Amino acid sequence: MSYNSHDFLEFALKRGVLQFGEFRTKAGRMSPYFFNFGLFNTGNDLTLLGSFYADAIISSGVKFDVLFGPAYKGIPIAVATAIALAKKNIDVPIVFNRKEAKGHGEKGLLVGGNLLRRVLVLDDVISAGTSITESQATIKSNGSELAGVCVALDRMERGDGNLSAIQEVEKKFDTRVTSITNLDSLIVFLSSKPEYLHQVDKLKLYKSKYRPY
Secondary structure: OOHHHHHHHHHHHHOOOEEEEEEEOOOOOEEEEEEOHHHOOOHHHHHHHHHHHHHHHHHHOOOOOEEEEOOOOHHHHHHHHHHHHHOOOOOOOEEEEEEEEEOOOOOEEEEEOOOOOEEEEEEEEOOOOHHHHHHHHHHHHOOOEEEEEEEEEEOOOEOOOOOEHHHHHHHHHOOOEEEEEEHHHHHHHHHOOHHHHHHHHHHHHHHHHHOOO
């Protein structure tokens, strides 16, 4: 588990973003854990969140020209990440979309800069790949290419077939998905905290049940 991953999980746990219980995923599975990204809702939270994404992006070595934040959770992530990257002398534009086209003012579905040649999509997590599929359609329709995807969490569970949801996205769009952390790292992280050991068994059982083949 990387230093960045450990610190992110500590941050998410402290802010109550990392939650335990019974949560139904988009795939209809009952998950024993959930990341509620809406609880990253202060200036300090977003500053830290952006730095975690920026570090993961830089470490991945992905080449890109613009950040794209799909509505709605991807929007503050893209903004925070762009600011964090700028502090590292990497100044890139951001673009985000609306759910419905605006008919007045600047009009259209996109807000921000232009979708340049290589687009890096930012999101919280990939569950069914729906958001990435929609983002790719927008990117392609604007004559750009998908440079990659960066998410906070790789759940490491099956998608629609035998591959993980992230592996399906990588195969479908011939791209690379980078994550700040993953389920394995979460299990290691919680295993060092006696008060969360009862959650570790649940996570291991969930991983075993829905692991890719």
